[in-house]
Amino acid sequence: MSNLSRLLKESWTLVEEQQDKLASYFYARMFLDNPQLRDLFPVQMDVQRSRLLGAIVTAIQSVDDPDRFGEYLESLGRDHRKFHVQPEHYDVICRALMDALRTFAGDQWTLEFDQAWRDAYAAIAARMMRGAEADSANPPYWHAEVVHHERRSRDIAVMTVKPMQPLEYRAGQYVSVESRYQPRLWRMYSVANAPRTDGSLDFHVRAVGAGWVSSALVRRVQVGDMVRLGAPMGSMILDRRSTRDVVCVAGGTGLAPIKALIEEMTRANRTRWVHVFFGARDRDDLYDLACLNRLAARYPWLSVVAATTDDPDFPGEHGNVSEIVARYGPWHDHDFFVSGSPVMVRTTLRTLAELQVPAIRIKYDVFSDS
Template identity: 75%
Template sequence: MGDLARLLKESWSLVEEHQDKVAGYFYARMFLSHPDLRELFPVQMDVQRTRLLSAIVTAVQTLEDPERFDDYLRALGRDHRKFHVAPEHYEVVGGSLIEAMRAHAGEQWCIEYDQAWADAYAMIAARMLAGANADQNPPYWYGEVVQHERRSQDIAVFTVLPMQPLEYRAGQYLSLEATAYQPRLWRTYSPANAPRRDNTLEFHVRALGAGWVSSVLVRRLRVGDMIKMAAPMGSMTLDRRSTRDAVFVAGGTGLAPIKSLLEELTRYNRTRWVHVFFGARTREDLYDLAELNRLAARYPWLSVVTACSDDPTFAGERGDISEVVARYGPWNEHDFFVSGSGAMVRATLRKLAELQVPSVRIKYDSFNG
């Protein structure tokens, strides 16, 4: 596996700077050779272009951790059932991927790289297919929007009732498709609640720039609309065996999975102190603060610290949430859960490394929307 991983890294370094071009060539080859595949993809391909490529690269990067590799790919295979992917499609994707990389790698590309990617992709496809074949659930669930509330100009909180029970664990995330508005465009969001008897799921979404899906979910979605939800993924879940106190660090709508984990803790926790750090740019972006404060008032083991990075009128802590966490502590005996934008999560992980928090005690969920 070591030699394979070396060849994959070496060859990827030849094309890494040209990812957009590789992605464009990849889809062009795939659709030219198999035009029927085009209907599996969204009409607008601009956001989609690098998603499949980045999923494959992420999978390749897990090769050196066999257990994580297996779990991730089986989950990815279950998730891809929502696209109605058939076994023969995997072969088409693999061939197109290698052609695209070879076309943009230049003269340094060699037959050993061809073979390494063919071998790696065969392992990836086998595990994804095994995950898809073992899944007894439907490819996706339909759900009805039963509540929708705008919390700020670009943040909405809405509740969905699945047409049939959807099993997941607090802290996981699902892919959503706003069927009536943006068919075949899926984005991942974490439920903001632990599983409930009434099966409802609450989602927190921020509309980001020209985000095709996020802007629809915030500005156009209405009570009574139907959405699709795909199989749950992610491992930012609670270990009930842990007796360590916990720190939850949330940036913006990264609060959603943190709320889900908190709800699970309210059902059984009696011994662990839990500290929540909730950061945003302005006071308006602390969109769920009233509910957090209600939870803190009700459960003596829970404390909440809020911070704004760009609001001089805010009475609480100022600065990036990673810096605020560092002002408290010490934290080297705690379990950490971090959720927010990619930049926020990276900053927090760097700060926790400086504070010598062992990485095995940190779980995180990074997103771009």
């Protein structure tokens, strides 16, 4: 651990137990310094309150790992163009952050801690601004029309949108989505198809308990509605130079990017076997299994294994999808793609570590609606 990383983590422990109060103070200080910034955030701040501060803290504490986070921060800077973030806004956020940290750490805050956070924040802000500047040829966001909307289960919908302008992305990436029903609330969703000539994008959305955006996209959005899309992000893309066989592990609507990757491979793959493990609570949540089985019947290199945890009569595997993967194999010489809830991804990564799958061969993105 570098000295900078040590200082950041040590100083964060001084305020960690007061995160909620610190976040409230942080936003109040930021909006007092620049009232116009309030218009960039949703009317309801209950969920948002922890999001920005949490993202800043996570990025800052990872600042000494440039290979992992540099590209991500530049992508984040491109994505944040949708908020019309300007370079001077980074200074406002920095002042609010430092003031909040000093206030809640009290006498234990030192000049050494102060300088460490300033240096780390300056580094991530520079990478984000660099990403935004490099993307100036694209719009800050894309307007898209909903051209198809289908409920697949009690709380899952498949939605197709068509952007008004071309949106270039790679299979496996995700974009942020905003609807008119929850203005200024953006949530990340993986694109469920490889790029098409007509430019349309599919999304698989599950309505979750506190997910205002997901509930609107599943239950309120209709064909003809307009949504806005942020810049594509994510590194869960195929390495076209690799000749290794592929294992895809999907939980619930985490199937979306896996399906996009499979679709990309149907256009060119001739030599790589692809094994898909698709897990859910019950057969209703295996909302796209029929389509996967049709693809497997058409392409000999593709196999599909489905599993449920709470459906004893399901005619397939039973148990957590990570457990099912462990029953097959061996997997030492495969490329892995893992997608699902944060809990599912963490569980699968632990299983793959136990199976001695090299971490460098595992790709995943973790985000959630809430």
